[in-house]
Amino acid sequence: EPEVTQTPSHQVTQMGQEVILRCVPISNHLYFYWYRQILGQKVEFLVSFYNNEISEKSEIFDDQFSVERPDGSNFTLKIRSTKLEDSAMYFCASSEVGTGSDNEQFFGPGTRLTVL
Amino acid sequence: DQQVKQNSPSLSVQEGRISILNCDYTNSMFDYFLWYKKYPAEGPTFLISISSIKDKNEDGRFTVFLNKSAKHLSLHIVPSQPGDSAVYFCAARYLDSGNTPLVFGKGTRLSVIA
Numbered sequence: 707e708p709e710v711t712q713t714p715s716h717q718v719t720q721m722g723q724e725v726i727l728r729c730v731p732i733s734n735h736l737y738f739y740w741y742r743q744i745l746g747q748k749v750e751f752l753v754s755f756y757n758n759e760i761s762e763k764s765e766i767f768d769d770q771f772s773v774e775r776p777d778g779s780n781f782t783l784k785i786r787s788t789k790l791e792d793s794a795m796y797f798c799a800s801s802e803v804g805t806g807s808d809n810e811q812f813f814g815p816g817t818r819l820t821v822l
Numbered sequence: 823d824q825q826v827k828q829n830s831p832s833l834s835v836q837e838g839r840i841s842i843l844n845c846d847y848t849n850s851m852f853d854y855f856l857w858y859k860k861y862p863a864e865g866p867t868f869l870i871s872i873s874s875i876k877d878k879n880e881d882g883r884f885t886v887f888l889n890k891s892a893k894h895l896s897l898h899i900v901p902s903q904p905g906d907s908a909v910y911f912c913a914a915r916y917l918d919s920g921n922t923p924l925v926f927g928k929g930t931r932l933s934v935i936a
Contacts, residue, residue, distance in 0.1 A: 710865070712865075739923065741923075741924075741926075747928065748824075748826075748911075748926045748927060748928040748929065749866065749911060749913075749924075749926040749929075750926070751923035751924065751925065754922075754923055762922070762923060764923070797865050797866070799865075810856075810868050810871070811868070811924060812868070813858075813865030813866045813867070814865050815863065815864050815865045816863075816864075816865050
């Protein structure tokens with residue numbers, strides 16, 4: 707069964723450093739998403755991406771964040787200068803379509819980001 | 823601002839009994855609701871969904887009920903099995919154009935005791 711994969715599973719970084727989280731969505735999916743979950747809190751939407759551009763972003767997704775689809779398979783989330791409060795589990799998701807009831811989003815296993 | 827609320831952080835149920843997980847929402851613009859299950863060290867896995875034009879959707883042991891007037895939905899698992907032990911997230915979204923994001927609740931940890 708096709709699945710969303712994410713690397714690395716755990717990333718430890720120093721405050722102020724740049725990190726890139728990588729995702730390989732399901733191959734025939736066209737819509738991509740990043741969500742995060744701070745420990746003990748709910749899963750929160752960050753950004754959605756379609757046709758090589760951002761479709762929607764939340765207020766969390768400020769200028770420190772960027773997304774990119776550098777090739778036909780990878781979807782990346784970059785945090786330019788990490789802060790302590792960026793420590794969270796980051797989930798990538800993809801869906802085949804963007805609208806309607808068939809828009810089931812499939813999630814990857816997550817990358818745990820720890821900012822020291 | 824919690825648009826999707828799961829007020830019970832945890833629930834324990836005996837194997838074979840019914841598990842009922844509840845979810846409330848405040849945004850009347852939501853018209854599609856989903857339940858995801860999450861095991862430790864894994865991402866959320868889609869379980870079942872319901873459109874706002876329905877009040878019930880059933881898939882095997884899982885049934886979701888929607889009460890639009892009360893802005894309330896519930897997930898019933900019958901019979902509960904130890905493998906159902908996981909965190910269950912309620913999520914909601916709009917069925918409009920574009921890839922609409924999911925709005926999640928905080929989750930309810932279900933423990934099914936053998």
